[in-house]
Amino acid sequence: xxxxxxxxxxxxxxxxxxxxxxxxxxxxxxxxxxxxxxxxxxxxxxxxxxxxxxxxxxxxxxxxxxxxxxxxxxxxxxxxxxxxxxxxxxxxxxxxxxxxxxxxxxxxxxxxxxxxxxxxxxxxxxxxxxxxxxxxxxxxxxxxxxxxxxxxxxxxxxxxxxxxxxxxxxxxxxxxxxxxxxxxxxxxxxxxxxxxxxxxxxxxxxxxxx
Numbered sequence: 001x002x003x004x005x006x007x008x009x010x011x012x013x014x015x016x017x018x019x020x021x022x023x024x025x026x027x028x029x030x031x032x033x034x035x036x037x038x039x040x041x042x043x044x045x046x047x048x049x050x051x052x053x054x055x056x057x058x059x060x061x062x063x064x065x066x067x068x069x070x071x072x073x074x075x076x077x078x079x080x081x082x083x084x085x086x087x088x089x090x091x092x093x094x095x096x097x098x099x100x101x102x103x104x105x106x107x108x109x110x111x112x113x114x115x116x117x118x119x120x121x122x123x124x125x126x127x128x129x130x131x132x133x134x135x136x137x138x139x140x141x142x143x144x145x146x147x148x149x150x151x152x153x154x155x156x157x158x159x160x161x162x163x164x165x166x167x168x169x170x171x172x173x174x175x176x177x178x179x180x181x182x183x184x185x186x187x188x189x190x191x192x193x194x195x196x197x198x199x200x201x202x203x204x205x206x207x208x209x210x
Contacts, residue, residue, distance in 0.1 A: 115167075
């Protein structure tokens with residue numbers, strides 16, 4: 001069965017832009033205004049995270065929420081934020097990535113944790129569209145120099161996702177998979193503008209732009 005939720009049921013905004021389910025079965029939804037709703041389906045209880053919505057940033061849109069155990073990676077219009085579920089609070093927010101530093105405003109579309117590294121798709125909204133990576137063994141990922149930028153053949157990376165123990169990147173020029181330290185094109189999807197990917201237990205869903 002399907003249940004529909006509106007502002008009358010507990011949503012503070014119905015302009016939803018991201019959704020994820022955490023290890024506890026709670027449903028997290030992000031909005032264009034930066035508000036995050038947390039619904040516990042078993043009890044119908046709502047909680048809210050308004051830290052990002054309360055910032056003075058211009059673009060507060062939640063682009064993606066990815067769940068990794070007790071950690072949520074929240075990608076937004078101004079950076080990548082780490083949220084600890086058990087503490088129900090934010091850790092660091094990363095806004096500088098390699099050469100994308102200084103006064104450059106960086107939007108993060110998606111993020112992932114893979115093989116001891118934090119990965120993110122980053123863009124300045126103009127000419128630079130990259131995948132950023134940083135080792136989780138470093139004590140501090142806030143400095144721009146903690147991050148290395150990678151280009152995927154001139155394409156724009158749209159989303160990262162784990163599937164069958166490998167990291168995939170949906171881009172404007174096809175689907176890429178990380179083999180060791182090299183990004184390789186999935187030949188059957190080369191040249192397609194893939195907006196999003198959705199992994200399940202045995203299938204990788206593809207959403208492309210016609």
